[in-house]
Amino acid sequence: MDDLKGKICVITGGGGVIGASLAEGLGNAGIITVILDINEDAAKKVAKQVKEVTGSASYGMKANVLDKKSLQDVHDKIIKEIGDVDFLINGAGGNSPQATTKLEELTENDIDNLEDGFFGLEMEGFQKVFDLNFTGTLLPSMVFTREMVKRQRGVVLNISSMNAYKPLTKIPAYSAAKSSINNFTEWLSVHFAKVGVRVNAIAPGFFLTNQNRFLLLDEKSGDLTLRGEKIINNTPMGIFGEPGDITGTVLYLLSDMSHFVTGICIPVDGGYSAFGGV
Ligand SMILES: NC(=O)c1ccc[n+]([C@@H]2O[C@H](COP(=O)([O-])OP(=O)(O)OC[C@H]3O[C@@H](n4cnc5c(N)ncnc54)[C@H](O)[C@@H]3O)[C@@H](O)[C@H]2O)c1
Incomplete structure (x- = not known):
């Protein structure tokens, strides 16, 4: 994968567990990483660590994936101070207790306690989780691919989840949003197929994180x-899974090795999505 050396990759939510591990893996492959996070300290800390551990350049900057202006500003700064962006990894995402039901499912014993299930979900929490995962992928894609399309070269990588295939109990907003990521990945891949920008996703299974x-x-x-x-x-x-288990699949999807691959989502899940439970 020598083609990856010296390329520039933006990772949103890069201050988090998966983003940090990915940044290190990409740095080891000689990719220059730009860690964007709403938590500026986390972004800078990851960039410093990536530089120390891998020897590849890494930059940490603040950006909010839900604010187009913030993304546009950071995009312009990157182009001016670092160079053209080759790859975008949409890593910002996650769930919230506000968008989680207390019960896994309703039974006849719960009829007097419906608030512990679907009916108790707060719209504010639901909207927040949906927006972070879906709009938080849509907006950076819109901002960072414009120049890629002009240069007719680039790769977008979205982070989906096992919830995209079959929803896990209790977390309907996260599940619906991750499902929408797979759909959007397909849509955008078709839209960009003739202008040299590939769009793919990975769906991590279960990783033991902090x-x-x-x-x-x-x-x-x-x-x-x-x-x-x-x-x-x-x-x-x-x-x-260990966070580092994702790196190989991501490097493959970023590299020219997968130049005929667009619009797919690869599960990295130890077989979870293939198993019917029996
Ligand atoms: N950890 C898992 O087991 C797992 C499994 C499947 C999918 N995923 C997905 O992988 C991605 C990364 O997950 P993680 O486990 O590293 O989570 P994490 O919480 O460690 O990292 C998410 C990062 O996103 C940042 N962020 C939150 N809101 C933001 C915003 N508005 N703008 C910019 N940055 C923002 C946070 O500050 C945080 O650093 C997410 O999309 C998550 O849904 C995680």
Whole structure:
């Protein structure tokens, strides 16, 4: 994948767990990374670490994926101070407790307690999660691909999720938004197919990260929680992914090795999406 060396890749949400791990993997492949995050300190910290660990240039900047002007400003700054953007990874995303139901499903015992299910969802929380995951991919794509289209060269990589194929219980906004990412990936790939810009996605399975460790492992014993057990039982490889497991698939989709590949979403999931549960 020598074609990747010296290319410039913008990673939104790059201050987060997956973004940081990806940035390191890309840096090891000689790619110059620009870490964008609403949390400027996190973006700068990741950039510093990537530079130290990989020796490749990395820059951390503040940007809000829900604010077109903020994206436009940072885009212009990158072009002026660093160079043309070759790749965009739309990594900002996530769920929120405000968009999560208490119950997994309703039974006849819950009829007097409907607020714990679908009916208790707050529209504000629902909208926030939907916007972060969908609009937060749409807007950076709009801002960063204009120059790619003019140069007739570039790659967009979106981050989907297992929720895109079959929704997980409790998180309908996140599930619907990630499903929309797969649809948008296909739409944009067709729109750009004749102007040299490829658009693909990856769908990570279950990764043990600092944010979900408490949900998946018992703090004291380190044993799997019930939810953690369910996930492992439905992951044919029988393990959680490590953030670094995503790197190879991403490098392939960014590289010219996949020059005839556009509009797809590759699961990186230890077999989770292939398993019917029996
Ligand atoms: N962790 C997992 O197991 C997993 C699984 C499947 C998919 N994903 C997806 O991977 C992506 C990264 O997830 P992660 O686990 O690294 O999450 P994370 O919470 O560690 O990182 C997300 C980053 O996005 C930033 N962000 C939030 N709102 C923003 C905004 N408006 N503008 C710019 N940046 C903003 C946050 O500050 C944070 O640094 C997300 O799209 C997530 O949905 C994660």
